Amino acid sequence: MQKVSLDRELEYAFLFTLRKVNSINTIGFQPFFDNLPIDPYVKGKYRSRRLSRFLVSRNKLFKLPHGYLLQSREYNPLLEGIKRDFAELDNALIELDIFKHLIFAFCDSCRLDIEAEIDVHQIRTTCSPNNLGNPAPEGIHRDGSDFIGIFSAGRDNIEGGETHLYSAKKEKPVFNKVLQPGEIILVNEHQFFHFTTPIKPKNTGLGTRDVFVINYPSLISDF
Numbered sequence: 001m002q003k004v005s006l007d008r009e010l011e012y013a014f015l016f017t018l019r020k021v022n023s024i025n026t027i028g029f030q031p032f033f034d035n036l037p038i039d040p041y042v043k044g045k046y047r048s049r050r051l052s053r054f055l056v057s058r059n060k061l062f063k064l065p066h067g068y069l070l071q072s073r074e075y076n077p078l079l080e081g082i083k084r085d086f087a088e089l090d091n092a093l094i095e096l097d098i099f100k101h102l103i104f105a106f107c108d109s110c111r112l113d114i115e116a117e118i119d120v121h122q123i124r125t126t127c128s129p130n131n132l133g134n135p136a137p138e139g140i141h142r143d144g145s146d147f148i149g150i151f152s153a154g155r156d157n158i159e160g161g162e163t164h165l166y167s168a169k170k171e172k173p174v175f176n177k178v179l180q181p182g183e184i185i186l187v188n189e190h191q192f193f194h195f196t197t198p199i200k201p202k203n204t205g206l207g208t209r210d211v212f213v214i215n216y217p218s219l220i221s222d223f
Contacts, residue, residue, distance in 0.1 A: 033208070050089045053218045136196045142194070151213075162176055
């Protein structure tokens with residue numbers, strides 16, 4: 001598989017950019033977030049998750065074989081060295097035009113114009129009046145990729161969940177915004193750390209925050 005060299009990626013590299021993907025009606029994603037399995041690697045059962053990797057080649061999207069997520073302490077001190085195994089994204093979700101539009105918008109913005117291997121994390125964070133939801137329990141961090149995209153697929157009955165970018169962990173954020181459904185922020189991970197603040201319900205009952213997180217290159221291993 002031909003891949004864009006790191007030097008060429010950095011030559012193209014933006015710092016970060018925020019855009020609205022107008023071709024996506026996020027309502028179509030909601031049934032696929034309602035049946036997400038609980039993330040067994042985070043205490044509290046407030047996060048649900050699926051994960052798959054794909055090959056993007058021009059206008060086509062190919063799902064790649066199942067793999068595992070393994071991060072070092074440098075990128076995830078909370079779950080370092082743990083080989084995490086998540087259920088794959090639903091095949092019916094992958095066939096949706098709005099899902100394909102999301103992936104192509106990410107690749108286009110990052111200028112990944114040759115074959116690119118990416119991974120897609122589908123994540124719901126839940127909160128209740130008695131329990132906050134923490135979208136980033138590992139704190140201010142990098143995932144370990146070159147580029148990351150965070151797409152807001154839905155917000156229901158919540159306050160918080162503000163996305164922050166930092167040029168260094170101990171400095172003030174250079175960007176902070178609550179991503180609204182349909183918005184995606186694309187970040188050069190060589191330049192920034194990222195974090196999302198906890199969420200709480202606006203009113204009684206549960207609140208949810210739904211996102212897709214896309215990494216290039218993929219962080220998934222075969223072993």
